[in-house]
Amino acid sequence: xxxxxxxxxxxxxxxxxxxxxxxxxxxxxxxxxxxxxxxxxxxxxxxxxxxxxxxxxxxxxxxxxxxxxxxxxxxxxxxxxxxxxxxxxxxxxxxxxxxxxxxxxxxxxxxxxxxxxxxxxxxxxxxxxxxxxxxxxxxxxxxxxxxxxxxxxxxxxxxxxxxxxxxxxxxxxxxxxxxxxxxxxxxxxxxxxxxxxxxxxxxxxxxxxxxxxxxxxxxxxxxxxxxxxxxxxxxxxxxxxxxxxxxxxxxxxxxxxxxxxxxxxxxxxxxxxxxxxxxxxxxxxxxxxxxxxxxxxxxxxxxxxxxxxxxxxxxxxx
Amino acid sequence: xxxxxxxxxxxxxxxxxxxxxxxxxxxxxxxxxxxxxxxxxxxxxxxxxxxxxxxxxxxxxxxxxxxxxxxxxxxxxxxxxxxxxxxxxxxxxxxxxxxxxxxxxxxxxxxxxxxxxxxxxxxxxxxxxxxxxxxxxxxxxxxxxxxxxxxxxxxxxxxxxxxxxxxxxxxxxxxxxxxxxxxxxxxxxxxxxxxxxxxxxxxxxxxxxxxxxxxxxxxxxxxxxxxxxxxxxxxxxxxxxxxxxxxxxxxxxxxxxxxxxxxxxxxxxxxxxxxxxxxxxxxxxxxxxxxxxxxxxxxxxxxxxxxxxxxxxxxxxxxxxxxxxxxxxxxxxxxx
Numbered sequence: 001x002x003x004x005x006x007x008x009x010x011x012x013x014x015x016x017x018x019x020x021x022x023x024x025x026x027x028x029x030x031x032x033x034x035x036x037x038x039x040x041x042x043x044x045x046x047x048x049x050x051x052x053x054x055x056x057x058x059x060x061x062x063x064x065x066x067x068x069x070x071x072x073x074x075x076x077x078x079x080x081x082x083x084x085x086x087x088x089x090x091x092x093x094x095x096x097x098x099x100x101x102x103x104x105x106x107x108x109x110x111x112x113x114x115x116x117x118x119x120x121x122x123x124x125x126x127x128x129x130x131x132x133x134x135x136x137x138x139x140x141x142x143x144x145x146x147x148x149x150x151x152x153x154x155x156x157x158x159x160x161x162x163x164x165x166x167x168x169x170x171x172x173x174x175x176x177x178x179x180x181x182x183x184x185x186x187x188x189x190x191x192x193x194x195x196x197x198x199x200x201x202x203x204x205x206x207x208x209x210x211x212x213x214x215x216x217x218x219x220x221x222x223x224x225x226x227x228x229x230x231x232x233x234x235x236x237x238x239x240x241x242x243x244x245x246x247x248x249x250x251x252x253x254x255x256x257x258x259x260x261x262x263x264x265x266x267x268x269x270x271x272x273x274x275x276x277x278x279x280x281x282x283x284x285x286x287x288x289x290x291x292x293x294x295x296x297x298x299x300x301x302x303x304x305x306x307x308x309x310x311x312x313x314x315x316x317x318x
Numbered sequence: 319x320x321x322x323x324x325x326x327x328x329x330x331x332x333x334x335x336x337x338x339x340x341x342x343x344x345x346x347x348x349x350x351x352x353x354x355x356x357x358x359x360x361x362x363x364x365x366x367x368x369x370x371x372x373x374x375x376x377x378x379x380x381x382x383x384x385x386x387x388x389x390x391x392x393x394x395x396x397x398x399x400x401x402x403x404x405x406x407x408x409x410x411x412x413x414x415x416x417x418x419x420x421x422x423x424x425x426x427x428x429x430x431x432x433x434x435x436x437x438x439x440x441x442x443x444x445x446x447x448x449x450x451x452x453x454x455x456x457x458x459x460x461x462x463x464x465x466x467x468x469x470x471x472x473x474x475x476x477x478x479x480x481x482x483x484x485x486x487x488x489x490x491x492x493x494x495x496x497x498x499x500x501x502x503x504x505x506x507x508x509x510x511x512x513x514x515x516x517x518x519x520x521x522x523x524x525x526x527x528x529x530x531x532x533x534x535x536x537x538x539x540x541x542x543x544x545x546x547x548x549x550x551x552x553x554x555x556x557x558x559x560x561x562x563x564x565x566x567x568x569x570x571x572x573x574x575x576x577x578x579x580x581x582x583x584x585x586x587x588x589x590x591x592x593x594x595x596x597x598x599x600x601x602x603x604x605x606x607x608x609x610x611x612x613x614x615x616x617x618x619x620x621x622x623x624x625x626x627x628x629x630x631x632x633x634x635x636x637x638x639x640x641x642x643x644x645x646x647x648x649x650x651x652x653x654x
Contacts, residue, residue, distance in 0.1 A: 256580070
């Protein structure tokens, strides 16, 4: 198991020298002192962000006492932690406080289904999460707003379209085979979390979590990711709710995107897979929201007005 | 008796199922008039056995999405005034052109309708030139990475002609495999928006100068041969020489993701050194992807060099003539 994850990616990896101090931190539950897995760690002004592995360990190289940036830690079901980098100097553990669990709703008898945000998957050709024009895509989550015609429905299943290509792979075979290896193809791997939010009545964007269970989707064999959520019994209290993709900003999902700029040159940006499809049907209202590195939700306008919705379908029962 | 019926049912299912493939299948292409090569609107396209049906749009383009397909099914294409065309689904090729032969009565009508107006098609190309031939061993598109504008020179028989129709060959995004049997290396995106310009010719420099006409074009299908009917625009060409230009727009709607393979960071080791592995990289390219006309050199397909001047521009103002430019599928129909 990889034991540490550094905040310095490829662009700064070459600057890391043996003599630079490495500050390692353990993110733990404040009550149990057990490691918290998959914590997002963002350094706000430097616009760097990673997700820790299961052991909740991350490290920041350099002299922290001289750093003036802000570090922000967040993960599902815990209160966010915001600190100045110099405050981390001398620490090796960061405690996060668990939020109150969401009260389990009574199981409802569902007689009818409604499919929301329907589209034809063959018409999905544009994707979000790659870049933002000339800049890197620096968002932690992307959310689709859904509207039902009644409150109190139950979210039964969701379908998400992602961008994925088949890759040629080679596998070694036993020495008895003269060829030594064979070639096969497989779809790009990815894993990410799904978050379900109530509406924030002030901003109109995503608000409180409606599910405190971690919904992690791992996919290897399809671009269309259909997930049955019935077992979570997610009751939607209002007519509006949000389904969000939370990227796991780890090395498995990390990749590069080359984008042409208006002067005819190409720039390489880091991105995290999967890129999420845009629904081919255009509505009269933008329903896509994005969560920035400093954890602010805002409408995501890069693809509008041509695209107003993500290629995420949801079925609710009532 | 019941057992016998059940057995019959099983036998029937066993006979039917092998001919049935589940999962959605897409059949798409263009229905064209075999005589004129123009797209035929409102042609009915039906899968005979499963009864899935659709009709063609103004470019003659159709897209039939079948929830399941019988392997012994037949695509039937019909249109009033044309002979019905039948094609077994096993003979379907992606983005197929289907030529409908006019019935005799239709031909007679065309003859009666002839007028004294002269028509000239400059730089004509046919559907076979833009057909999706995945085995063609050359990169079948105009380079989209010029990120600017491209202009092709035309010469009319006389000055003062009317530009009535423009034809353009466009390559659908998923049609760029590395080899015949390879998987697609681009995302598929049928949407594109670009600017179509008609420009005057500078007699001194030979470059495009003034815009006579500009149209914002939005395409939302995978038609390979696009027809722009400009009759209503009354575009009068003052000189014999003129240009038709395409201007790319760097907007999200035009984005296609192209797959590239390269080294990526796999992780950071305990000693702080970085480990690498081979992985996918994405490259954003912009539509439209124009078709370069092919030529057969006796052993393989090669891109054809243009006989007329081709110009490029980054900003639409300063133009540079391209040396040994490839011939792009772009034609002009003039009336005079």
